[in-house]
Amino acid sequence: MGLDVVSENRSFGGIQAVYSHDSVACDCKMTFGVFLPPQARYGPVPVLWYLSGLTCTHENAMTKGGFQEHAARHGLAVIFPDTSPRGEGIADDEAYDLGQGAGFYVNATEKPWAPHFRMYDYIAEELRALVTSQFPVTDRHGITGHSMGGHGAITMALRNQDMFASLSAFAPIAHPTQSDWGRKQLSAYLGNDECGWAEHDSTLLLEEHGWKGDLLIDQGSADQFLPLLKPEALANMMALRRQSGEMRIQPGYDHSYFFVNTFAGDHVAWHAARLK
């Protein structure tokens, strides 16, 4: 499991690095970012996974999210995976919300996606194993994400409750089986049999499994994608399910990284309190 160094920059006393590696799950070269806080020099630190949204690479949150400052204060490593396989010979679509940059954190079963679009296994198994073997980190991992990445974070944590000790999301795609951000991609990647879609829907997974801990969701009230995100479905299920946690509607915030950046400190602190 060799890592190629793409970049390493000192940041808040730690290192913000980018590596690439040959992925078995995705059968192509994959790139990811890792922030190691200064505390990692003295011993293993807990890990926060940040899954990004549509069109993003590993880089967007790493440069615009502002997580490093807070992760350095709290002593967390942060992992910034890419959102899909990429490159020549990898299937793609001209739409921004399908194919490269839009992996939706599933294992595709349908053509032409099946050979490479296995982001679920990539994150949950391959990259997790790589991170825990290559960096000074503990087995206490939390997960968060934005938009499609919020969907990825919630679905991955609810299905793997032993793997993650803390969970939050920024403006997640909350009910993709009932949204145009979801039905299009789930049918393309998984086929038209909707029975298999439920395990990639945060609201339905919460209904079935709940979450062992408490849950933090931030959602901007001025988010231009509210009709696609459907936070009301998740809020309803959290209340019905008596799920510990909070959904915070943040007045005036939109879907941009200015929203993510504003609340990054709250989320890092939330995870740090639960990971230590």
Added chain:
Amino acid sequence: MGLDVVSENRSFGGIQAVYSHDSVACDCKMTFGVFLPPQARYGPVPVLWYLSGLTCTHENAMTKGGFQEHAARHGLAVIFPDTSPRGEGIADDEAYDLGQGAGFYVNATEKPWAPHFRMYDYIAEELRALVTSQFPVTDRHGITGHSMGGHGAITMALRNQDMFASLSAFAPIAHPTQSDWGRKQLSAYLGNDECGWAEHDSTLLLEEHGWKGDLLIDQGSADQFLPLLKPEALANMMALRRQSGEMRIQPGYDHSYFFVNTFAGDHVAWHAARLK
């Protein structure tokens, strides 16, 4: 002086906005960013100017610098100007360090730059007047910047000590009359008579005028551009001149925005303490 709204995003309880306007100084449309902190809703706030480096637009520091969090805490507005005139019909050069994206904060006198490349007047006069007339700000202004923008901040403040109450810089081009980041641009924009260059050299200006207040400079020890930046010239002059202030060599930091982001909080706090 009409402003066209390019974008407005809620950020840390304030607004991160981008506007464009017809510039008289540059004789073209210019774009700039403004962060207004939440305190600006209740009364005028002091202003911090952030001048960017080579290749940047108004956007780089606005999305990657992390200034909003600190400016919101301290109640400062932050202005993010562009680094040059831009567009079709505006002179340019194929090099990254001359022409569009590389205005060097001077008023060009030479062809083909003279008609539009008047960033000194644009920042010090036109944009300042626009900002103070259009936004809820006081006449207490500080200035900072990175690399070419650090050069711009120091030269503009030392030449206009009544206009600025506080001054800092991140890895400034500190002695451009003796650097390839300087001699090329000053000769292109101002001509080969080097007598006129001294008023665009931070080290020479500090020697001549000093700075009325104290001065904060951060410089990464692993900066890949140290031979071009020449911090030793400025450090030498600060000591010779008995100039109040500090130059901090930050171990392991390079020239990237990860460096700027790391120390953004220190600089905003420094300015806030002097602007209030």
